[in-house]
Each structure stands twice: as structure tokens, then as C-alpha cells.
Amino acid sequence: MIQIPLAAIDESALPRDRGALDPEALSELQHSIALHGLRQPIEVFETAPGRYALISGYRRLAAIRALEALGGRFPTIPAFLRSPATLPEAVAAMVAENDLRCEIAPWDKGRIAVTARNAGLFPTLDAAIDALYPTARGARRTRLRALATLAEELDGLLAAPETLSQRQCLRLATACRAGFADLIRTALEESRATTPEAQWTLLQPILLEADQSLHDETPYRPGHPRRLLRPRPGLTIRRELAPEGWVLRFTGPEATGMMMESVMDEVERMYGKP
Known part of the structure; x- marks a missing residue:
């Protein structure tokens, strides 16, 4: 073990498997390090x-850096010096250590596979998962593959995705796999929801329909069901299942009151009384 100056350490040299640090947990760690x-x-x-x-x-390095900034008591940090043969091996070692300590959020477990693949460390997502989680077999490997696919589909659209539970992540992954990925992306992009709770509420109708679609025995017709339409620039129409029935959402600058009047006229023509 050696003591290394904080300024000599680059924490961004490898793709990280941790998206964000919990401020409360980081504060607790800082307090513990300051005392012990x-x-x-x-x-x-x-x-x-x-x-x-x-x-x-x-997380330990971040806590030490914060303490050093506050009081100048920790200019160095104790470290084990390793000698990985390759960068992929170094990333795999990082993931293995964190996976053993159970500190990584489900979303981040999938995201690191995507990040490592995109960085050119592995040729495919499956190769990344095999290297980063070599002991994962059966159902666990299937979950990791689903989490990686989810991170690839929805990266940048979810507020604080690291706060999602494994159940929430897998439910989203199942919906994406069932053909709802475009609808989920559109709903998130066009919504003003900016918190994980608000976004989860927003997605409930879509997830409900996705759940039901897994048991739907309706004969398949090419191009159906149509859950998302973009008939012209500036107009998006989403079809969603709601507890009390079905909803068509018209969004975009072209979704005006005058257009809604035309839509209602057409609905009345089709379904109104003779």
C-alpha cells in the first residue's frame, strides 16, 4: 500500500459504473473518515x-477530496497499486469490486456495459456483460442484459435513473422489449416532468398497456397497433391506455384548439348519431 497525492489521481480515466453520488451517503462517509x-x-x-x-x-476518493478542500488535512490517500494488463481488465476489476460490495444501482450496472462498449473496450453489449460480470449466469445474466438494453434505449431521458429500483428498471426494460421504447422516449421528451416520481407517474399508462400486451392474443397485423403517430412536423399523437378507457394525446406546436375542433368534428362524423 502506498500514499498517493490526490492531484496525481485521475478518476475519469476509466468508464465509471457509478452515475451519481448520493449526497447524504457521501456526507456520512466524510464524517466517518474525519473521525476514524x-x-x-x-x-x-x-x-x-x-x-x-x-x-x-x-466514492472514497470523492469524500477525501471534499475533506481536503474543507480543511487541508488529507493531501494524500492510501491506495493499493495494481497492474492490469489491459483497460478492459481494469474496468472489469472495478466492476467486480463494486459488485461485491453491492453499492451500484441497477441502472448503473447496465449503463457501464453500454459505456464500456461505446468506448471501444468491448465489441458488443454481450461481450461487455461477459467480461464485467463473469460469474453472472441464467436469470442474473438475463437481468443484466435487460438493464444494459434499457440504459442504451433511455440514456439521457430519465431524471436520476440511478434512483430507480431493479423492479422499476426491469419493468421499463420489458416495455421497451415489447415495442414501447419509441412511445416511452416520446412521452419523456415531450413532458415537463423533471423528477423521478413525476416521470414514473407519466409512464404508468404506457407501462400498463405494455404489461397487458404481453398477454394479448389479438392476431398480429403489420403496423398495428399504432401507438405513436407523427403525421406532420410539429404534431405527435400518442395513444395511451388509462384506467377509465383510452386517451389520445396531441402534442407539439401544431396541436392547437382549432385542430382539436377538427378532430372532434371527425369523431362526431364517425361515431355520432345519424
């Missing part, structure tokens, strides 16, 4: 003389 010191060293590998890349210990 750092009990578990971080892991690094040397990238150049006197320069290091972080493998594991992202």
Missing part, C-alpha cells in the same frame, strides 16, 4: 511516472 480515517484504501494503476488512474474507490 479511511479504513479501505482505493485501488489504482500507474499510467505514467507519478500519475495514476482510479480502478475502485470512487
Whole structure:
């Protein structure tokens, strides 16, 4: 174990499997380190003389950096020096350590596979999952594949996705796999919901229909059911299942009151009394 100056460590050298840090948990860790010191060293590998890349210990390094900024008591951090043969091996070591400590959110477990694949460390998502989670078999590997696919489909659209439970993530993944990914993306993009709770409420009608579609025995017709239409620029129409029936949502700058009048006229023509 060695002591390394904080300024010599690059925590962004590898794709991280942690999207965001919980401020409350980080504050608790800072308090513990201030009272008792750092009990578990971080892991690094040397990238150049006197320069290091972080493998594991992202949260511990962040806590030490915050304490150093507050009082100047922690200019260095204890670290184990590792020698991974390749960058993919270093990323796999990071994931293995965090997976063992059960600190990573379900969303982030999928996202790191996508990030590593996109960084060119692995040729495919399946190869990334095999390398990052070598002991995952059966149902667990299936869940990890679903989480990775979800992160690929909805990256950048969900508010604080790391706060989603595994059940929520897998339900979203199932809906995407059932053909609702475009509808979910559109609903999120066109909504003003900015919190995880508001977004989850927004998606309930879509998830309800997705759940029911898994048991739907209606004969398949090409192009049906039509859940999303973009008949012209500036107009999107979404069909959603609601507890009391069905809803058509018209969004975009072309969705005006005058258009709604035309729609109602057409509905009346089709279904009104003779």
C-alpha cells in the first residue's frame, strides 16, 4: 500500500459504473473518515511516472477530496497499486469490486456495459456483460442484459435513473422489449416532468398497456397497433391506455384548439348519431 497525492489521481480515466453520488451517503462517509480515517484504501494503476488512474474507490476518493478542500488535512490517500494488463481488465476489476460490495444501482450496472462498449473496450453489449460480470449466469445474466438494453434505449431521458429500483428498471426494460421504447422516449421528451416520481407517474399508462400486451392474443397485423403517430412536423399523437378507457394525446406546436375542433368534428362524423 502506498500514499498517493490526490492531484496525481485521475478518476475519469476509466468508464465509471457509478452515475451519481448520493449526497447524504457521501456526507456520512466524510464524517466517518474525519473521525476514524479511511479504513479501505482505493485501488489504482500507474499510467505514467507519478500519475495514476482510479480502478475502485470512487466514492472514497470523492469524500477525501471534499475533506481536503474543507480543511487541508488529507493531501494524500492510501491506495493499493495494481497492474492490469489491459483497460478492459481494469474496468472489469472495478466492476467486480463494486459488485461485491453491492453499492451500484441497477441502472448503473447496465449503463457501464453500454459505456464500456461505446468506448471501444468491448465489441458488443454481450461481450461487455461477459467480461464485467463473469460469474453472472441464467436469470442474473438475463437481468443484466435487460438493464444494459434499457440504459442504451433511455440514456439521457430519465431524471436520476440511478434512483430507480431493479423492479422499476426491469419493468421499463420489458416495455421497451415489447415495442414501447419509441412511445416511452416520446412521452419523456415531450413532458415537463423533471423528477423521478413525476416521470414514473407519466409512464404508468404506457407501462400498463405494455404489461397487458404481453398477454394479448389479438392476431398480429403489420403496423398495428399504432401507438405513436407523427403525421406532420410539429404534431405527435400518442395513444395511451388509462384506467377509465383510452386517451389520445396531441402534442407539439401544431396541436392547437382549432385542430382539436377538427378532430372532434371527425369523431362526431364517425361515431355520432345519424
